[in-house]
Amino acid sequence: MNLRRHDKPKATMRDVAWEAGVAQSTVSHYLNKTATVTPETKRKIREAIKKMDYRPNMVARNLKTRGSSILPLFVPDITNPFYSELAKGVADAARRKGFDLVLYDTGYQRNREGDYIEMALRQQAGGLVIGYNLLDERLWDRLEQTSTPAILIDVYPPNDLWSSVVVDNEEGIRIAVDYLSRLGHHDIAYLSEPPYLLPLIKRQREFIRVMKERGFEVRREWILVEKQQVNRVKIGFTLGKELLSSPLRPTAVITSSDLVAIGALNAFLSSGIKVPSEISLVGFDDIILASYVHPSLTTIRQPKFDMGQRSVEILMKLMSASDQETPVVEIIPPQLIERHSCAGVR
Amino acid sequence: MNLRRHDKPKATMRDVAWEAGVAQSTVSHYLNKTATVTPETKRKIREAIKKMDYRPNMVARNLKTRGSSILPLFVPDITNPFYSELAKGVADAARRKGFDLVLYDTGYQRNREGDYIEMALRQQAGGLVIGYNLLDERLWDRLEQTSTPAILIDVYPPNDLWSSVVVDNEEGIRIAVDYLSRLGHHDIAYLSEPPYLLPLIKRQREFIRVMKERGFEVRREWILVEKQQVNRVKIGFTLGKELLSSPLRPTAVITSSDLVAIGALNAFLSSGIKVPSEISLVGFDDIILASYVHPSLTTIRQPKFDMGQRSVEILMKLMSASDQETPVVEIIPPQLIERHSCAGVR
DNA sequence: GTGAAAGCGCTAACAT
DNA sequence: ATGTTAGCGCTTTCAC
Numbered sequence: 001m002n003l004r005r006h007d008k009p010k011a012t013m014r015d016v017a018w019e020a021g022v023a024q025s026t027v028s029h030y031l032n033k034t035a036t037v038t039p040e041t042k043r044k045i046r047e048a049i050k051k052m053d054y055r056p057n058m059v060a061r062n063l064k065t066r067g068s069s070i071l072p073l074f075v076p077d078i079t080n081p082f083y084s085e086l087a088k089g090v091a092d093a094a095r096r097k098g099f100d101l102v103l104y105d106t107g108y109q110r111n112r113e114g115d116y117i118e119m120a121l122r123q124q125a126g127g128l129v130i131g132y133n134l135l136d137e138r139l140w141d142r143l144e145q146t147s148t149p150a151i152l153i154d155v156y157p158p159n160d161l162w163s164s165v166v167v168d169n170e171e172g173i174r175i176a177v178d179y180l181s182r183l184g185h186h187d188i189a190y191l192s193e194p195p196y197l198l199p200l201i202k203r204q205r206e207f208i209r210v211m212k213e214r215g216f217e218v219r220r221e222w223i224l225v226e227k228q229q230v231n232r233v234k235i236g237f238t239l240g241k242e243l244l245s246s247p248l249r250p251t252a253v254i255t256s257s258d259l260v261a262i263g264a265l266n267a268f269l270s271s272g273i274k275v276p277s278e279i280s281l282v283g284f285d286d287i288i289l290a291s292y293v294h295p296s297l298t299t300i301r302q303p304k305f306d307m308g309q310r311s312v313e314i315l316m317k318l319m320s321a322s323d324q325e326t327p328v329v330e331i332i333p334p335q336l337i338e339r340h341s342c343a344g345v346r
Numbered sequence: 347m348n349l350r351r352h353d354k355p356k357a358t359m360r361d362v363a364w365e366a367g368v369a370q371s372t373v374s375h376y377l378n379k380t381a382t383v384t385p386e387t388k389r390k391i392r393e394a395i396k397k398m399d400y401r402p403n404m405v406a407r408n409l410k411t412r413g414s415s416i417l418p419l420f421v422p423d424i425t426n427p428f429y430s431e432l433a434k435g436v437a438d439a440a441r442r443k444g445f446d447l448v449l450y451d452t453g454y455q456r457n458r459e460g461d462y463i464e465m466a467l468r469q470q471a472g473g474l475v476i477g478y479n480l481l482d483e484r485l486w487d488r489l490e491q492t493s494t495p496a497i498l499i500d501v502y503p504p505n506d507l508w509s510s511v512v513v514d515n516e517e518g519i520r521i522a523v524d525y526l527s528r529l530g531h532h533d534i535a536y537l538s539e540p541p542y543l544l545p546l547i548k549r550q551r552e553f554i555r556v557m558k559e560r561g562f563e564v565r566r567e568w569i570l571v572e573k574q575q576v577n578r579v580k581i582g583f584t585l586g587k588e589l590l591s592s593p594l595r596p597t598a599v600i601t602s603s604d605l606v607a608i609g610a611l612n613a614f615l616s617s618g619i620k621v622p623s624e625i626s627l628v629g630f631d632d633i634i635l636a637s638y639v640h641p642s643l644t645t646i647r648q649p650k651f652d653m654g655q656r657s658v659e660i661l662m663k664l665m666s667a668s669d670q671e672t673p674v675v676e677i678i679p680p681q682l683i684e685r686h687s688c689a690g691v692r
Numbered sequence: 693g694t695g696a697a698a699g700c701g702c703t704a705a706c707a708t
Numbered sequence: 709a710t711g712t713t714a715g716c717g718c719t720t721t722c723a724c
Contacts, residue, residue: 059409063405070448087451100469102448103433105433105437119446122402123415124404288425292639294639
């Protein structure tokens with residue numbers, strides 16, 4: 001590391017000061033607006049900067065201020081559209097605050113999590129954005145020990161020391177059920193990936209609760225929850241097929257995520273079942289793919305971009321707090337995105 | 347920026363040295379293996395490090411060595427699966443070399459490109475990975491001026507000063523045509539997004555050339571190239587519909603990218619045309635979505651992950667070269683991924 | 693094998 | 709309004 005080519009020496013602030021015939025600190029003051037500078041002096045400095053093609057060295061600046069202008073984002077897999085959309089929101093907000101987004105893609109590997117946090121800390125990161133549930137829970141202690149603030153997205157904090165931004169999972173499910181209900185459905189199935197995360201548990205639990213509350217029957221064989229597989233599209237496919245093999249067929253299905261919905265869609269289509277005329281389908285997340293499949297997927301949107309942005313704002317507040325701020329769990333409202341995978345029941 | 351909380355002071359190398367009862371430089375030597383150290387001294391240092399929870403400060407290190415451990419990656423849109431897969435490859439290779447991947451998502455906005463390059467340079471980045479064609483061509487001069495090496499991916503260099511990693515576009519098209527040909531197709535259409543990039547032009551040109559070479563007729567109305575729209579799925583949809591309205595219908599179609607193929611697929615399906623039984627479809631890129639749609643898409647894979655990795659290796663070489671290295675254009679072979687969107691012609 | 697000292701490019705008191 | 713000075717935490721000669 002730290003390679004560098006045989007480059008022309010970069011101009012430093014000292015060079016600029018010399019060229020402009022002023023003191024280095026004056027240049028610094030001018031650049032940082034940390035003192036007022038005569039118009040005439042300003043001019044000279046500006047010219048010198050241009051002439052020398054001067055560029056402030058953030059590394060030196062950061063060393064001096066003991067700060068850092070990088071903002072680490074942890075995701076388990078950047079190729080998952082959910083996380084890439086999140087990353088976009090985080091990057092955008094970070095940029096606005098003058099931070100550079102450093103991407104740590106852990107690939108769902110425990111040991112990488114620790115290594116990457118170590119790297120982030122060595123880079124003097126003042127805070128972390130974590131887009132999923134860390135596999136290695138001991139890391140929370142490590143972070144606390146170094147008093148590094150962090151914010152979680154899309155999952156609930158491991159304990160009351162940490163903050164997070166999550167969508168209102170229960171509300172999302174309610175919106176889905178009520179939407180289908182309005183279309184005349186009451187035979188509704190629920191397909192889910194393994195619920196090892198609280199949001200997933202909440203969705204499932206709320207589905208059952210609201211179905212009962214609305215007076216709809218909740219059939220055991222219509223609540224299909226995967227235990228083994230990890231590929232969400234495959235899960236949806238498997239569960240979709242399984243659902244079709246049931247003697248009673250629901251008129252609609254809600255899934256725990258869009259990826260599962262897409263798998264289910266493929267299962268239905270490949271069995272000759274028409275969507276939405278024979279069965280309606282609503283997903284969860286609203287990833288970009290949802291609008292790409294045919295029929296396009298009606299779904300419950302998690303405003304990922306906004307959540308990414310919001311998380312940065314909260315983190316910045318935590319970082320600048322002179323004392324341990326009270327952690328916050330911010331709940332974001334979900335939103336129904338109506339597309340073409342649902343139809344009224346005949 | 348440069349926020350920081352009221353944190354407990356981090357241990358420095360000086361603290362460690364003091365604790366271990368040795369000189370700071372000895373600790374440095376131990377850490378960097380830049381001199382041999384007595385086992386006994388090693389032990390003391392190790393213990394001090396552990397006791398104080400010491401972590402090297404990369405910012406200070408980078409200032410001293412005038413290096414940088416960040417590697418900027420420029421993409422136009424990280425939510426585009428093509429770029430997120432690329433990013434994964436780049437991040438992976440960067441990490442292996444001890445670099446942190448900094449993500450610059452320009453959102454296809456000219457002015458951001460300049461701003462972001464400026465930020466990257468201020469961070470003392472020693473080289474850049476650019477995953478697409480910069481919109482603002484003047485930036486190449488700026489980069490040259492600062493003698494910052496860069497490597498392009500998926501596009502050809504603007505001139506012979508720069509390096510890039512690209513797939514063999516012609517070969518990809520040949521593979522597609524020959525594959526369809528083997529299935530008995532010779533009435534093949536080609537649908538393309540606006541060919542403002544050389545790879546796209548090459549694909550189109552090669553399609554025509556190889557069709558002729560194989561003795562297949564090339565019909566004007568079967569070569570549909572979008573001029574206006576930017577959303578590739580919409581483009582595919584529009585072009586797909588247009589193709590269906592033509593009096594003569596081809597038995598197969600090749601598209602300039604998977605996103606276009608997915609749009610075309612939707613167009614066919616929504617017109618009641620069965621894929622692959624009535625029309626075969628092959629895409630280009632092999633983005634993750636290709637395997638998610640129904641029927642899953644047969645396509646020409648660009649090994650994005652590998653290309654990302656390779657680009658980092660080449661860039662590192664350029665960065666460490668003491669003198670202007672001769673630029674390279676590395677051609678990567680594409681690969682046919684057979685799925686379910688193609689069938690033999692009856 | 694270990695240590696003393698210089699300094700990377702910058703900010704921030706503190707003077708003037 | 710501008711300048712002087714003292715480091716930030718580290719690497720790297722160069723002595724010993």
